[in-house]
Amino acid sequence: MTPERIDKIATGIILGLAVMVGLVILGLLGYILAQGIPHISWHFLTSGAESFAAGGGIRDQLFNSLYLVVLTMIVSVPLALCAAIYLSEYAPDNRRTRLLRLAIEVLSSLPSVVVGLFGYLVFVLKFGLDFSLLAGALALTILNLPILTRSCEDALRQVPYLQRQAGLGLGMAKWRVTTKIVLPAALPGIITGAILSAGRIFGEAAALIYTAGQSAPVISYTDWNPFSPTSFLNPMRPAETLAVHIWKVNSEGLVPDARAVSNGSAAVLIITILLFNLAARFVGYRIKRRLTK
Amino acid sequence: MKRIITVVITAAIIVGLGIGWIAAKKQPPLSKVTVVGSSALQPLTEAVTKEYRTVSPQTSITVQGGGSGTGLSQVQAGAVSIGSSDIFAEQKDGIDVQKLQDHIVAVSGIVPIVNRDLGIKNLSLTQLRQIYTGKVTNWQQLGGPNLPITVINRAAGSGTRVAFEQVILKGQQAVNAQEQDSNGTVKEIVARTPGAISYISAAYLSPQVQPLKIAGVAATAKNITTNRWPLWSYEHMYTQQKPTKATREFINYMQSKHVQQTVVKQAHYVNIHDMQVQKDATGKVQGKE
């Protein structure tokens, strides 16, 4: 057999298998969406969940998910960014730095159940945060930090070294060079990375069951005071997220339309993640254009 | 210019938060009641909580699952006001019963279920015991089709399992089998697996699965109140010895005739006031005095 023939056959096999895998995955997504989308309606998105009657919605869960992601970002972005700055700009290449990198990598491979249990033990019980959005946000931060630190560091490293040298040559302090020159140049990458990581934690359930909790108490959307216990902005209230809701409805749901609710929620989740993705692309593109202008 | 805007916005946010904080402090303090524990009891408690807000707007109630074990250990530690449980505290290791006060808020029937296609609708207590101790492994031995029995048990230490073993197994050791934690998953599995048998809370029954009669007796509320249907357990709310006023009031409300006749019934639990017998932690049943 000539090499050309082998090449043709191999290409065919590779393409065939790849297409098969691709179809399975597309089929999977299609299946989830097809099962869920018929159940999505304005009513489903804007009404509260029911305890044992049919026709419950996911308003609170959807809001909780989004709010939790925002809270997590408020905690984790500055932390990850500073850590990334340290790693890319300051860290000497020595044993200690390598150990720190290893520590961050350890975080990235922690099973999310373990993170959840740790959060329960430390944030919920030891710090007395109870089951709350804040405890959930801290647990998600643990999951989010490694990816975010990595993407921030990558974005910072991609800024050409020449730009730094120019700043340093003008007598600017390294910190000033970092914040005034490197950071703005790396901004599109950082923002894209942040939004993508938001999409990844959006569907997390195992880490939240024991931290943010499994109940969505009645909250008032007109109370804008974050210190009021019934306010939707209060970070100290327990909050069931969409992914946890899917889990709960499937396991202990008393509602007769449990399957429909769970399918609908899954579809909403996927669509939201899709929106996150589109947003990440769009924002990255816009900022890049503004910077290069 | 940009700087000024940033400063103004930051200042506005800080002032806004400050005002909010003061305003929140000035409001009459809400009495907080936290219920943690049995995930099976959670939907019922949540439904009652919704109603309770109109009765007592001054109380903010948080309901949380996590399992009976979690509920009991947290109420014992004083971390929460109410630990809900579908098992007697006496039946759990590591709980100091002296520290806790038991409040029964509902009665839950437990119903054996089988796959719909099996065609079996009735078993005796002995037959159930034989299945769950592994002495009978094929439905043919019980007059059914030639199909191996897939036994699905509940998570060790869960309230439903303890109650089931107390009544059915009478101290015998259960066969090593699949264990599932939640009523919903159990139902899903039994509905999809030919030859599967398990048991769930009566509240979770649906047409997906076939409920079994035990020796011709069906799991109706009426049969449970007289213990003709022996498979039932209490839903407990445990508090510390001296609960706060808000906690006591909430539990009183849960136990009130009104709630028991409306919400509890709608959720397919049994009204505690209808019960003509009572059960103690060892499983002994006697007439109510």
Add this chain to the structure above:
Amino acid sequence: MDDLQKQLTQPSPESHQEWTGKIISSLAIILIGSLVLAILVFLTIKGIALFTDNGISIWRFLSQTDWQPSHQHYGALPMIVTSFSVTILAGVVALPLTLVVAVAITEILPKKMTGLFQPLIELLVGVPSVVYGYLGLTIIVPELQRLFGGTGFGILAATGVLFLMILPTMTSMTVDSLNAVPKQYRQASAGLGATRWQTISRVIVPSARDGILTAAVFGMARAFGEALAVQMVIGNTAVMPKGLIESSATLTSVLTTGIGNSVMGTADNNALWSLALILLIMSLIFNLLIHLVSKKGVA
């Protein structure tokens, strides 16, 4: 004169800024470092309580096959074996397929298709594991039941679910490592008259080997720690797995089913924390493996 000297020897505003910067960024990294340390310490303390407080020997815990917390039998071997089987199987199935997909994306398919691929991967990574579990329960388990008889629950079903779960992450990492192979390699190979398949099989894949293996280990680490999805399809029978379609239990599935039903501080509960400790140690080992196969490491 004195003034000038003072001015010159005094720290400049720049050096002040430099200090602030250094302190802020170091604080962040120290915080993360101590977080990792806290996780390790807490989980270790909780995890060894079974051996120190309840007097169960570590050896028996790891080697016995009898897991019945209600009868004080804590043998974790069945779960350890099942966890490993599931993980390795999922890795073995996923590795060739991800490689094929990644090769197709980087080497064969036109660049336009590649643009579609990244968002798709991100989408799949975000799908909650519960949904994968539910799909497993409603599609994979009944299908296995039809094909092989029995209940359908077990290692094979879990492998299927985990395979789908780790596929996106592994593929995207593999694609990255294939893209990292310098263009010159491809050109040189083509210049020597090699066909595309020869270039792929003899140049690109071998030079990206470390990256590909890293992706595989990383995916397997994910699979090892997954809880909710596996719990729904594995069957949760804490016995030594007798076959691929016999229901069994993984470390994570026993952990999630049991933790709510046991009381903090009792032997039952401590045993579950010991399982969590095994999970933690295993994720450390996976990390070590990643470091061994690739010097650079991934996050």
